[in-house]
Amino acid sequence: MDLWFSECHTPDVKHSLRVTRHLYSCRSEYQQIDIFETPEFGRVLALDGNVMLTERDEFIYDEMITHIPMSVHKNVQDVLVIGAGDGGVVKELTRYDSVKRIDLVEMDDQVIEVCRTYLPENACRLDDSRVHIYFDNALRFIRRCKDEYDLIIVDSNDPFGPSEGYFTREFYGICYNALHEDGIMVNQQGSPFYKHDADAMQRSHKRIVNTFPISRVYQAHIPTYAAGYWLFGFASKKYHPIYDFDEAWWRSLHLSTKYYTTKLHVGSFYLPAYLERMLEEVEN
């Protein structure tokens, strides 16, 4: 049998994975949810036909979106996670003893159910007593919060579907308002390589720059995402991701990681020239 799952990264570029079994397929109230079994990447979660995670490379995304802010802010107690129904980010967060509360807001309860069933490795810490799951629209949830969180992690889908609202000025504004005076917001910022993605990245970077006093972009290599190259946004009211980074302190926590290192932490903020130019264009 020759069964392939393809995702169009642009109308003219396709990324395909050979599939051995299609384990789950359902249309929830919000989106199409699929789980595939693949020989190269293990199990794959796709929402509306976009790969969200694979068992093989999820560690890169989850570690980079979590450990970068967690190593800069040394006393993160209250965390808000948006999206992230697969549980990967929560899994990394629960490794820190300082964390007292993780509020996870996911609009689609079915994503969480599916991940608990088919991706138990990822979803394993969703039952941690510090985790509170809210099935709600994130804009609605955060609008009601003021000065509540040390860290907000926005682990959303692409800005072209139901998650579009998480790339808007109003969203970043209410996140700012929901953070403590030294709070940090980290979000997935898409890919700068293909034009369509790059435009969206520039738009959302501009909105973050207009909202937070400190806004830097960092990168990681993620094979199953568009161009294999992914960006994250680090937006902060007080801490700078490099100047306020205490390498020795983080190493003293003795957390073992597969992708993140303290050297890579600093290095991930050094960006290629074309990307620097794209960011500068919207920063001024």
Next chain:
Amino acid sequence: MKDMEKDCLDQSRAPIYEALEKFRDMRVVPFDVPGHKHGKGNPELTAFLGEKCVTIDVNSMKPLDNLCHPVSVIREAELLAADAFGAEHAFLMVGGTTSSVQSMVLSCCKRGDKIIMPRNVHRSVINALVLCGAIPVYVNPDVDVRLGISLGMSRDQVKKAIQANPDAVAVFVNNPTYYGICSDIRAIVKMAHEAGMLCLADEAHGTHFYFGENMPLSAMAAGADMAAVSMHKSGGSLTQSSLLLIGKNVNAGHVRQIINLTQTTSGSYLLMSSLDISRRNLATRGKSIFRKVVEMAEYAREEINAIGGYYAYGKELNNGDSIFDFDPTKLSIHTRDIGLAGIEVYDILRDEYDIQIEFGDIGNILAYISIGDRMQEVERLVSALAEIRRRHMKDSKGLLSQEYIDPEVVFSPQKAFYADKKSIPLAESAGYVCSEFVMCYPPGIPILAPGERITKEILDYIAYAKAKGCSMTGPEDPKIENINILAEGEVV
């Protein structure tokens, strides 16, 4: 209409749409207009709009009927529309609701006839008076001082106007106003009919009254004689498509003649099929569609009122008379208490949040909630308003409230429009009679109409609206620095 025709009405049919589908399958070779020949002659346009769309942009022909004199599929579509709206007859219109309103007025008014109407009518009504020479008798609408908006007409004011002008031919009603406010249309129809006058309704914002549950009363249900219905607003059809409905007191053949005076002889099948498909959708699914729209609007009202500062108003405004009812789908929001004019909030939403709302005036904004909205966008709007309050809230001292300025009509709109005129600086025009319109667009309700006296109060209002960023239209001078006045109009 004949009973036999009535009997075979099936609202799940869409005759124009079906005829176009059949026409497409026949692969007819076009040696007629339009010259783009199913799009082949204009590849760029075809690429932009899509082949499906341009292949049905065709001319009238036997299998597709003719809008000027419908006998087959267009006639069937009109009968179905009449049935769906509870009207005696319905006309498909392709010149916007402006054309419906004008045909309505031209059908019952001649030169010198009086027509009773509120002053907060759409410009198209007064334009119709310019065309036909009828004379407006304005009923002062009530004003809500806090919100600074004109309300509906009170029964008493209408009664007085009818008594004072027993020779008037019609009473004109907004059902509802742009802000969603309804007058007691049933009582107004009754008063008009008792005085031998017709009742005409501008239902540009009232399509859904015919299909939703617990909606304000529609004009046809209230017994009105004619109604102009913007299907393209809450009904979901394409921009510029509209319906003109008539009751049993009006001669359909005469109305058709009036429509044909100004309407194109090349009616667009894109527009007509959109009316046909939308009517079918509303007739078969309207209840559930508007239940959802009302739910979204009610939710947005609650959330916006919970932010503080804003006032998203609803049925609590009802006073049994000049606010006889309120359209629950309208999301009208008073913004003055956060220290911003409505137009300022409107601009910030667009410039900083990429959210385009329907309009902003001096003290209010209107966000249009419809058939095409989803909760996630409503959440964006509410969040953006919360953010605007957090970032921009200031003292509301010095903000003008929009007051109703009682117009002094010196000449009929037609006489003023065609009279000898001269252009003078707007700032120096107080006391003269103007010969053109001045309005903010949207909502397109004239601040000054041809034939009205210009006052200092009006000039102050125009200057304030310009300074706050309202986009002004009407005068010949695009910068609105000069205005045309009547050469013969003397200073008070």
